[in-house]
Amino acid sequence: MKRLVSYVITFALTASAITIGMTYADEQQNLNDINKKINQTKSELKNGKNKEKQLNSQIKQLESQINEAEKEISGIQGDINKTEKNISSVKANLQQVEQEMAQQNESLEKRLRAMYKNGDVGMIQILLGSDDITDFMTNMDMVQRIFDNDVDILKLMEEQHQKIELQKKQLETLQAQLLSEKQKEADKQSALQVSRGEVASLKAQVESDNDALEESLDELNAEADRLVAEIRKLQGNQAFVGGVFAWPSQSSTRVTSEFGYRMHPILKVNKLHTGMDIGAAAGTNVLAANDGTVIKAGWNNSYGNLVMIDHGGGIVTLYAHNSKLLVSTGDVVAKGQAIALVGSTGQSTGPHIHFEVRVNGEYQNPRNWL
Ligand SMILES: [Zn+2]
Structure with a gap:
């Protein structure tokens, strides 16, 4: 575009330089040509300015979309941070419970081993070592309670373990979901940034074209002014056509x-x-x-x-x-x-x-x- 315009101007300037000293009609023809080029350039410039406006509003739209995406991403980032904290606290909790379970298991095994070594004899001896029937009942009840207590502990441990495993799984699912959402948002943002880059480079191109057109318009206008001045000088050389002026309106004398x-x-x-x-x-x-x-x-x-x-x-x-x-x-x-x-x-x-x-x-x- 720039090259074409500058070619046209060079041509116009060269053409008018040659015509110096030429006739009034030639100068008039040159002025005609320049005026035509001015109109053409003006209309091109108008289209260019419209295009620039369109691209500007497109960029504005993309920028607001990018802002929106960035806000969403930072929200998701906050959710992820919270979830990660939850996961690590659950993990610590889990570790502690597992340690406790191991200890309980150890003491339980120890007791069971001792009872197995003693066998029924041990248990019976405990019971037979009772002083009287009340003591016997008490000892019997005590042995029974030892077993009941162990069973309760085992049950509690198992429940706790299952609950923690479930919670851990839920947190893992949530984290995976948040990560995929974050990826989706990041993809969206990078796509928007690509379009913003494309639109911006298009806008820069249009702006530079418009600058070239404005420059050429200035040069063409200057050339037209020069030609008008030349024509005014030549006007004196043309003789008056003569005669009386006609009234300029066909329909009114008011x-x-x-x-x-x-x-x-x-x-x-x-x-x-x-x-x-x-x-x-x-x-x-x-x-x-x-x-x-x-x-x-x-x-x-x-x-x-x-x-x-x-x-x-x-x-x-x-x-x-x-x-x-x-x-x-x-x-x-x-x-x-x-x-x-x-x-x-x-x-x-x-x-x-x-x-x-x-x-x-x-x-x-x-x-x-x-
Ligand atoms: Zn008036």
Whole structure:
């Protein structure tokens, strides 16, 4: 893009350098070409700016998605930390219980071994060593309770062990689930970052294209200004086409504001009204006041859609605020030809033709020419 644009500019500058000293019509043609390129570049720039805007909003969206994903990930990270703490405390608990179980088991085995060695005799001797029946019953009850107690301890240990194993399994499942969720979020975030990178590089490309277009537009505008100045110089060489000016409106002779100083209807300051306003219905024809060449047919913020016709001898007429232009820069027009349609574009309060006459750039009262 940049290369193409700079080629076009180089070509335009070279072409205009060659034309120095050439005819008025040639310069006019050059100006036409430059104006065409300006319009083309402007429309490209407009598309580029739109594209830039689109990419900006896309980047904004991706950034908010990334922020969201980062928040989710930090939440999940917190959950994982909590779960990891739970797991290690359960593990410590489990270890302690297992130690206790081992100790209990050892003492139980010791007792059982002792009882086995003594056999029934030992037990019977305990019982037979009883002094009386009450003592016997007490000893019997004691032996029974030794066994009952061991069984209870074993049962309790088994229950505790199962409970801890279950809890451990649950925690492991939870941890695996959190890890997979964390992986999913990380994948999502990296995908978003990739798209953000792609969009950003696209945006940088569009920005650099736009910069190149803006630069070329500046150069083209400067070249157009130079050509206009050249044409103004050459205007003096063209003879006035002659004859009397025609009334610029086909449908109305109503003058709503004369040439001269007046309070500006929009700016509210005392200002020279540089032309004459003819109130006419929107869409009716605006007519060329005399034969000539269109030196400008385009947009101006104050004049709106305007047409400027060069009649030779340094005499130029201007028709402003049109709704539509019917001619292009460089067109040769005849007196009374429709050149535009009445409108209210630019700084205007209603449909009218603002008609100006300039001689060597000086504003004239159009009344003196009509
Ligand atoms: Zn006016």
